[in-house]
Amino acid sequence: MSHDTKKLARAALLLAIAIVFQFIGKNFPDSQVFVGPAVNAILILSAFICGTGLGVMVGVFTPLLASLLGQLNPMLGPFIPFVMIGNAIYILCFGLLKNKDIILSYIGIIVAAILKFAFLDVSATKLVGMLHIVPSGNKGHLFNKLLLKSMTIPQLITGLIGGLIAVIIISILRKNKILDQN
Template structure:
């Protein structure tokens, strides 16, 4: 049992490293950042949860926003919003993990429902909760946050989730992952 957990920990660490690489690439090319890095990170979150388990998926989902902020992928002014992004990632991952076990189409529904829940949570957080919690984010930044945490989050989660499911299917067919 201990070796199994170490195996999953190593795989999850590799997924986290892949996420960091995508974030650094996104930092060097900001014009493609959200629609390149967003789907890539969401795919990494789903792959980690599917291959290593929900706990490791959640851990990677908690670390990716912090590392995005540290690498400069996430603007420093968005720092107070990091806890909301973490919660959004957790909601996405847990929705996928729970729903994916339900029937033939569970994994697809898990991605769709998880992406929608993440989007709704992040949009409400950016448009309502930052004011409610008085996070002192300047108005100009808050407006960018509302836009960035809106429909683009839904799109990037759906694309990333679809890509993750495609990779999982390829790995299953090649008997790399069962």
């Protein structure tokens, strides 16, 4: 099996693991506390193990699959493109520093989580209104409430926790020479 084929297979496997977390999470109220860090860890692991490009691919597919599985509230469907972009920002920031030393990996996670949070926060509080994505009436009120509950500070927290988990796993993988450094 070629090196590229192995990376693609690993990316597919990591995406499948993200689906499992999303599927499990849909059965629990307020599962963002569990699913968010798990999926963010998978996004970072995808970038490290498979390369930044395939990591971005995993990050783009995870919100789509969350919607299809019912993990993402259907009312938030119009916000999926913003989550895709937020995930890409998260992965790209980490990808810039992933082959450096462990301290830069931690710094990369912090910067990535802050930038993802900032993008999603501004998107949830400003852009959706400017782009007239908010439904009218009671649905619009519920839409805004859901956005504020899930796409603001919780994104920073889940990004930091998931990134920390991923960097710890990466350290273990490096220490045990389980994967080549990309």
